[in-house]
Amino acid sequence: QVQLVESGGGLVQAGGSLRLSCATSERTFSSFVMGWFRQAPEKEREFVAAIHWNAVTAAVADSVRGRFTISRDNAKNTLYLQMSSLQPDDTAVYYCAGDTIPRRLYLTTARKDFGSWGQGTQVTVSS
Numbered sequence: 393q394v395q396l397v398e399s400g401g402g403l404v405q406a407g408g409s410l411r412l413s414c415a416t417s418e419r420t421f422s423s424f425v426m427g428w429f430r431q432a433p434e435k436e437r438e439f440v441a442a443i444h445w446n447a448v449t450a451a452v453a454d455s456v457r458g459r460f461t462i463s464r465d466n467a468k469n470t471l472y473l474q475m476s477s478l479q480p481d482d483t484a485v486y487y488c489a490g491d492t493i494p495r496r497l498y499l500t501t502a503r504k505d506f507g508s509w510g511q512g513t514q515v516t517v518s519s
Contacts, residue, residue, distance in 0.1 A: 397510055
């Protein structure tokens, strides 16, 4: 499994912005679909965004569309999640995740397809 380390979480007021990062030393980072998931207290872990290893094709959940943007820098082995217009409902632990197989042809958003997980970073949005 790939070791993933998230950073960038914190406390922000509603309407504010944060950028999460996910770094890895894994040289094959550029071959994997990468994603962000989140888990709020007493709720299931849910999909937030995913980006293909081509760094072009991406998808975001309906709940964050227009507010969150996923991107990646394959040269730096780093995944990003730019979050803006944050709302209290966005409060959760955010997890970076990597696909289980390299060079998947399509962009998957299914949790079961992600086998490498970071430790998570807390995002708290106050009203």
